[in-house]
Amino acid sequence: MTTVELDYSSDGIVRLLRTPPEQRSLSWLKDALQQAIMLELATLPPYLCGWWSLLQDTDSGKAAARAIRVIVFDEMSHLGHVCNLLTTIGGSPRIADESVLAPYPCPLPGGVRPAINPDLEVYLGGLTKDSVEMYSQIEAPEEPLAQFAHAEETFASIGLLYTAILEAFRVHQGEIRGTRQVTKSMEHHGEGNSLFPISSLADAEKVITIIKEQGEGTEKTPDNPFPGVAGELSHYYVFREIFRGRKLKKIQETPPKWDFQGDPIPFPNARPMGKVPKGGWANDPDTVPDATARAELDKGNVAFSEMLRSLEEAWKQDRPEDADQHLGDAISHMFALKGPALKLMDMPLPNDPARRYGPEFRFVATP
Template sequence: MSQNTQALRQAIQEKLQTAITLELSTLPPYLTAYFSICPNTNIKATEAIRSVFMEEMLHLCLAANVLVSIGGTVSFSAKTIPQYPCVLGFKGREFNIDLARFSRQSVNTFRRIELPDYMPPLDESLHEKENVSVSGYSIGEFYNSILDDLHTLHDSCISSKEALFIADASKQITETYFWRGGGKPIAVVDMDTARAALKEIIEQGEGTHISLYDNDNVEFGQTRELAHFFKFNEIYYEREYEENDDPLKPPSGKKFAVSYGEVYPLKTNCKQSDFADNEELAQLNHKFNMTYTLMLKQIEDAYAGNPHVLYNAIMNGMHDLSPIARTMAKIKIDPNDPLSETGAPSFEWVQPLEIKETKNGI
């Protein structure tokens, strides 16, 4: 392989590693807002947030499929997973992401994350050093740049009669090992499937070009869904979209209730150290973090040639996180705190050795 081809392949692998970190960085804030909502309230908002974080897991897997298909390795560690508060830096717009309760402010942050590339920024940038730096104005522009690089590398490989993609997709996640939700995992074995995988990420987040909707009804015969930005926009404006609404304008349809008062008063950006004087919360958060870290290690293992492990990661990981988080949300950190702030998971890494010794008790 020529030096230039190898350098471009490595650059694309690094971009895809960033893409995986980007997708992972959205999960804890979405989950924290979701866990904070009191049961049987804010039904429409709850359903929207849940559908989005399920699809973000799909996006992580699609990006990982592309990475593995060109010889890269999926890896998670204490140094590579996002820590909060996290500064997400797009080209020309940077902003904080917090682990925070469901509020109009948190929903606005979610809108900023999912902003389509044809829309202006929602507000001023922070101009801070980014924890996650994305070489694009939006998620869509970032993924399109990866796709452009892949086309260039693919053409170069054809000219030099070299293989870009690994034909064996046994180290990738396919529908056999996935769960139900919008979209489907795509095994990446050539340029066409790589393009389909990356376009699926873009369209679920931003919609098809200047459109409210993703393309899952056409691609997979599924129910047509609003793209992520527009789901959050409905919550923000407390109003549904009409089919022919202008994507550049707020929704004009039926109003629905959003109650930010029916939310547990979670402390923002909790750390394990915040629970030093509350043994119950300390134990619950440690258990949550062990389960979260184990889930990430299982996803890593799935992409090392054991794809069946992904099902365990979701069934025994994601499903186990919810009851722990909901229990924490009801417990005051300090009984004497006038704000009565309650606990929330910190999504911190726990050393794998510690997990190995205790995982039977998870």
């Protein structure tokens, strides 16, 4: 049996995927789901920084802000779905724990290496061509429909992890208990965003399909099969459109083929948030914040930490009404993140006045 440590910087996902399918026990499945929680958590802060940095002073800025907002809420729903997958088989999500959180800048957790860029570094910064490229590499499917550079080697990827999780659920479907499930209606954010109880294999198959296809699309189409509005693309292709500066267009029916040959998309304007250094702004002598900036950073870090604590508590509750209260608290803390973030993005860095501060998303332990 393979066991993996609960540590963001470990190669836990790689080792889990190397375990032969016939040895993937219930313990293996719980470990894999906790690693998936770490993955979902790692994507949210970079996307939030990009979204909040956008200036909606042009049509392309407004469109990009809407698109990234949709993706952020999809990713939050994915986190909830994975937590429900873990608790339905008797596990307990670890969320409010520094060891499971991304120490930006860093790779993806567990040794995940996207096929398009195995050396991907995930960081916190404003929306730029580089950051949009990073976002699309995070979401990239194994075989993109409109991306022509493929790696010859097969790497441990997000898609491979979820495929392995689904296969393990099929083996261990008798362990699905429907315990400690959190429900939340969020259809206004998209067809796949509402959290619902996982009480059968069919439920597990449904949520894993939602997670994979909202992010990657399918083997046949780049469209999001679970959209908020008609014609919405999966996350990978949304980011590629912004990066390429062109709408994705179907250029051939048989066999189907797409390329970025549609209408031009001017790159949106954004606040020039700098890249957060390892360990936070204060950890670099050139970017030590003054008292005003430090106060806003502290507000954001506390709100982030309280959000994580509330989320973890939600999935500890046996009674749905208790879970609802903690989930509501988490949502309130999430909205409290934006104010400090926007104030920070107006504060110049001392070593580079053309760049700005931004949120750190650092975990603050309770006293």
